[in-house]
Structures are given as structure tokens and as C-alpha cells.
Amino acid sequence: MRTQSLGADKEKLQSYLNHKMRVLCSDGRTFAGIFKCVDAHKNLVLSDTTEWRDGFHRQVGMIMVPGEHIKRVLVENLEYV
Known part of the structure; x- marks a missing residue:
């Protein structure tokens, strides 16, 4: 049963391809x-990315966020970019 759930989660996540997304990580970065x-x-790749940490931000471009460090994923809007 868990395999079906993981597949459904991945399919749901793939439906958000090319959407703006915010990822909160276990080390406090966003x-x-x-x-x-x-x-x-469940590693995510984001492009045109901005990193926030301790009140500061910086442009980091294209990154891969390891799935094991992801606490929350928020889709910022439902329009394609």
C-alpha cells in the first residue's frame, strides 16, 4: 500500500512542473x-532559485534539494511559468 501512496505523491508533485515553488528545508533554509x-x-530540482537563510537572501540559480532534507513544499501559484 505504501508504494501506491508514494507513486500518487510523486504523480501529484509532477503535476506542478514549471510552477513557482517554495521549499522549506530541515536546516532552516528556504x-x-x-x-x-x-x-x-524525492529530490527536487529548481531553476531561477533564491535562497533565504537567517534573514538574508541570494540568487543561487539551478539547484537540487535532497528529498531527505525537505520539510514542506508550497506551490506559490497555479499558473505555468
């Missing part, structure tokens, strides 16, 4: 960018 892909380990 990344906001355009969602490009997800793999079997």
Missing part, C-alpha cells in the same frame, strides 16, 4: 524557484 523535476528519492 528556496524559491521554478520546479523542474523530481526523482524516485
Whole structure:
């Protein structure tokens, strides 16, 4: 049963491809960018990304966020970029 749930979660996540997304990580960082892909380990790739940490922000471009460090994923809008 858990396999079906993981597949459904991944399918739901893939439906947000090319949407603006905000990812909150376990180390306190937040990344906001355009969602490009997800793999079997729930690693996310974001492009045109901004990182926020301790009140500061910086442009980081394209990044991969390891799935094991993701606490929350928020889709900022439902329009394609």
C-alpha cells in the first residue's frame, strides 16, 4: 500500500512542473524557484532559485534539494511559468 501512496505523491508533485515553488528545508533554509523535476528519492530540482537563510537572501540559480532534507513544499501559484 505504501508504494501506491508514494507513486500518487510523486504523480501529484509532477503535476506542478514549471510552477513557482517554495521549499522549506530541515536546516532552516528556504528556496524559491521554478520546479523542474523530481526523482524516485524525492529530490527536487529548481531553476531561477533564491535562497533565504537567517534573514538574508541570494540568487543561487539551478539547484537540487535532497528529498531527505525537505520539510514542506508550497506551490506559490497555479499558473505555468
